[in-house]
Amino acid sequence: MELYQELVSGSGYTVYPIENMQLFKKLRDSFINKINIPTESKKNINTVRRALVKMSYAEINRSRINLLTFSDLSDMMINSCSSLVETLCGKELFIQRRAHIIFNVPGKERLRIWNHYEMISGISPFTYVLWAPLHDLEDDGGAYLVDQKESIEVMKKEQADGLINGPTVLNMMGNQKPARLKFGQVVVFNPFVLHGNNSFNSEFARIGCNVRFQSYNMPLLQKNSDYLKYYRLPKYQKAEK
């Protein structure tokens, strides 16, 4: 099924290869450099993942402050997947001003991302999310996505009860199986697809990044310039493998 059809009328999400791996590897290197946390051996994505597991909540939060300097993360993510983005939304965009880097640290008590629709943030129904891990996912630390049809059935039921993101959604968490993506794959999904993380066991934390984008020509729920910025995809893009 065509990309757009799959995202709007099909499952609501799809896995896609990152087009510009050279840029995406640069993004990962920048992250390792900017997060600046002490590691047991030479800094690489796996030593950072291992170090995160041993850190306290406060130490992890402090390290997040270091990432405030990663001001070109959104542009790098979007440009890593520029054809995909252009196919869905054209060249003139609103993109998230500061993309997120999310850590999923092993252990039941450390789970931070519950089941949710992206739509609850109130940006717009026309926003897509790109989510990519910064390493291969070899355990259950990744993100799961619930098929659009099932997500909307839950939404219908909840809306009838005057709820959104209520107990039905939260109780779905335990049954979900996260996709085991490779480094170099990205999942793109629409804002009505339920998604989240499960708690998992591993010696390594999971590190993923995500960014939201939509066409500049489509309406917003809020003109939130704090969250979005205008962005025009560069005219001539030659994807580097």
Add this chain to the structure above:
Amino acid sequence: MSTATITTDINIGPFKIPSNGQNMIMNNYAERNNISVEVVIPEPMMSNALATTQWVHNDRKLNRVILCSIHQLPTKQDRINKLLSNMEDVEFHFALEGICGQGRNFLLERIKEAKMFMSVKTIDSTKTTWLELYKMLQEKGTR
């Protein structure tokens, strides 16, 4: 180095932020970025000319100013020209957008971006439902 925070009218582009809230946002931004604030400038309500700021700059020679948002920049051309000619050597920080810079081009880009946001159509969230929003995605497409 002289740094000022600037409070303005409660109506800031698409936002409504009372002065006390504006101060909280700017002071938090200053703290996160290790910036010491020496001057607090209250601009009058119903004005986005930043005229008081320009008078203070003439008197105190400001090096850096902090505003809550790009939407506090002037929108009328004569006001924009005055701001550019008087303050292009001052570093501007916009706390909500988390961006800073200096000079004519930087300020013109920010004014342009604010204008682009204000020209975008919006969906009235008080007159829709979750399922209607989903229907919009299905029917209108995303380009």
